[in-house]
Amino acid sequence: xxxxxxxxxxxxxxxxxxxxxxxxxxxxxxxxxxxxxxxxxxxxxxxxxxxxxxxxxxxxxxxxxxxxxxxxxxxxxxxxxxxxxxxxxxxxxxxxxxxxxxxxxxxxxxxxxxxxxxxxxxxxxxxxxxxxxxxxxxxxxxxxxxxxxxxxxxxxxxxxxxxxxxxxxxxxxxxxxxxxxx
Numbered sequence: 001x002x003x004x005x006x007x008x009x010x011x012x013x014x015x016x017x018x019x020x021x022x023x024x025x026x027x028x029x030x031x032x033x034x035x036x037x038x039x040x041x042x043x044x045x046x047x048x049x050x051x052x053x054x055x056x057x058x059x060x061x062x063x064x065x066x067x068x069x070x071x072x073x074x075x076x077x078x079x080x081x082x083x084x085x086x087x088x089x090x091x092x093x094x095x096x097x098x099x100x101x102x103x104x105x106x107x108x109x110x111x112x113x114x115x116x117x118x119x120x121x122x123x124x125x126x127x128x129x130x131x132x133x134x135x136x137x138x139x140x141x142x143x144x145x146x147x148x149x150x151x152x153x154x155x156x157x158x159x160x161x162x163x164x165x166x167x168x169x170x171x172x173x174x175x176x177x178x179x180x181x182x
Contacts, residue, residue, distance in 0.1 A: 018030055023037040025068055042074030070115075076094070079091055098131050100163050
């Protein structure tokens, strides 16, 4: 999604953040090797994911919130600690999770069981449509439009791709039932 040309990025940071997100149930990223799961608070993890110069790690913050909506309080706390472009990225990631959860509710329920709804309160001041309008689709369209204007890429396709990748990974990990022969 967004890139930060020239931004320094420590590859060991990827492993640390990927290991922490993976340990919390996110299947879409993994450390490059056997990384120890770091002792990192949930709000710190969201803040570091959403402020990462790596687009895959920023997207991982959104995907983690979809997999673990029970961590919405920590994600909201992460937004509050960030400033400037990092805060904007965190608000967009949180808003995307709110909208995508509603758009993909049936598939997410199939893969993860009943989950709490991600509250929209932390991003209300962003002026996006209600997540209840058109099952989150209106919110996602407006968020995507704003991202495209600000950054020049097709954010809708990026958010859809994020959801499809996450759902595909969750589906691949789901145990399959054997069919009984009559």
